[in-house]
Amino acid sequence: MQQIRHTPVAPTRAERLPSGTAIDAHRHDDHQIIYAGRGVLAVTTSAGSWVAPADRAVWVPAGTVHEHRAHGELDLHLVGLPTSDNPLGLDGPAVLAVDPLLRELILAHTRSPGDDSPERARLRAVLLDRLRVSPQQPLHLPEPTVPVLRALCAILAADPADNRTLAALGREVGASDRTLSRLFRGDLGMTFPQWRTRLRLHHALILLAEHTPVTVVAHRCGWSSASAFIDVFRRAFGHTPGAHRA
Known part of the structure; x- marks a missing residue:
């Protein structure tokens, strides 16, 4: 302990x-x-x-x-x-x-x-x-308390670039996408897409602090392109990843 x-x-x-x-x-x-x-x-x-x-x-x-x-x-x-x-x-x-x-x-x-x-x-x-x-x-980034949600979130925390749908992830943890959607709102206070974006932004901040190139950060965190990542990052923080690192 x-x-x-x-x-x-x-x-x-x-x-x-x-x-x-x-x-x-x-x-x-x-x-x-x-x-x-x-x-x-x-x-x-x-x-x-x-x-x-x-x-x-x-x-x-x-x-x-x-x-x-x-x-x-x-x-x-x-x-x-x-x-x-x-x-x-x-x-x-x-x-x-x-x-x-x-x-x-x-x-x-x-x-x-x-x-x-x-x-x-x-x-x-x-x-x-x-x-x-x-x-x-x-x-x-709230911590889930429900076991099935904790299992799903652990999968994505280990690989933020995992782009599977909620239904596909649900098959792995043994719950329907409807049940998981309800749990995300009730236990974490946000939707599944909102939580996954928050998780990816957390990982992106850490990778940028470790001097990882922006294109590599975008790929490792699951964005389809560097420009898509830059757009989400700017909306969340008010500046681009490059300006943030500077």
């Missing part, structure tokens, strides 16, 4: 992690903002996975058991907040948009964690104000 480390105080710090570095399951009594200034960060909880590139941050509420994994060389920035500071009023993990101002506030705040000066207190106040207006981003 996996040991869950309990660290009462969520740290505020900056560190560099090599690609593939994993931080095992742990929890804090504080809230925490987890931000990758470079690379892509994957955060996993019992409710699913969140992937955050450099224009996103992950909000992890107090008490949430979570794991981290670095994809690409990662500049990790952690901001610990007491439970009294919940600027968005969120009680579950979420991905937040990070604009240039919020990015600089996070970088400055995490580079001097031991500073108790009035200037740092003002910086922290501005950081909290900026978080209050930071929109949430739909980058959550």
Whole structure:
């Protein structure tokens, strides 16, 4: 059984992690903002996975058991907040948009964690104000709880390029496409095509962080062409894969 480390105080710090570095399951009594200034960060909880590139941050509420994994060389920035500071009023993990101002506030705040000066207190106040207006981003990949759905999702997670229909996948896991469609909506809150696209985007972010060429990413993640992949990526993130990597 996996040991869950309990660290009462969520740290505020900056560190560099090599690609593939994993931080095992742990929890804090504080809230925490987890931000990758470079690379892509994957955060996993019992409710699913969140992937955050450099224009996103992950909000992890107090008490949430979570794991981290670095994809690409990662500049990790952690901001610990007491439970009294919940600027968005969120009680579950979420991905937040990070604009240039919020990015600089996070970088400055995490580079001097031991500073108790009035200037740092003002910086922290501005950081909290900026978080209050930071929109949430739909980058959550929910974890199925129904066994047959868990089996199907595991097949696609192992090979996101698997283009079989829901009916064909259903024959492999022993359920009809009608049953599976109902389960996707009821258990995961989205349709099968929506979940598969979200899964492919998660994998695409990780591959891009590892400097995989865009055409190869498109092929490995199941898009029919690089242009089709670029179109979906732009609609999801507001920029092209090439601009994202830059």
